[in-house]
Amino acid sequence: MSAESGIELEFVLESADFNGAGEASSKIKRTLQQLGVRPDIIRRIAISAYEAEMNVIIHASRGVIKAGIHSDRTELVVEDEGPGIADIGLAMQEGFSTAPDHIREMGFGAGMGLPNMARCTDKFDIKSEKNVGTKLRMVIYH
């Protein structure tokens, strides 16, 4: 596998599908394991993908997560249609969350998702438009 060709995985995410939440990240993780990527790198990719997946399921109406796996890096692109993020700076602060109580009861909505993703990735880019949606692009070098 050269640095530029690679494997592309794509999964559709549905709003409030809490039982299916994590399936996409799980498949991405297993593919990386099969490719022999280092376990500590896989862990960072899996955590970033899972946090992003949960965010779409919690906040958006629908979304897509794509993983581009190359020999030197994995690129995660997560795009959703939904309310968007009004203040990205605020959303990046640990502890800030707009998730409702029933999400918190499930163990999410602690306001750690975006900071976690930023911490676990080598490149993190977020664009959001209110009432349109959010697009995340993350790169993790192998």
Place this chain on the structure above:
Amino acid sequence: MKLAQVRIMLDAEVLCGREWLDREVKSACGADLMSDVLAFTKEQGLLLTGLTNIQVIRTAEMSDLVAILFVRGKRPGPEVVEMAKNMEIPLLSTKKQMYEACGLLYRDGLAGCSLKEEHFCRQNPELN
């Protein structure tokens, strides 16, 4: 510390994964917030939690946790146990409360999880 020792110390019941009790536990984390678990735990860590839903198993899968120990006698439903079994994640349940369970393990030398020790993650992430 072996998972088998954790089981004895907390008088815990094994809900699945009896065959994996010889696994080594390197550190532990007590939390009901899964994002905190994703941020703070390290691989081969043990999660002590009062939450019993599917997201707990998924979180353990993503974080490469060694096992999950439910406190206060909590037990997940059969579909959650089945999922853990498929992912080879042992599940244990103790009647002890979170504070006491964590305290007993800590007193016996099992370290906590510290964000600062995660070498590969950025400490001060900025948008880039």
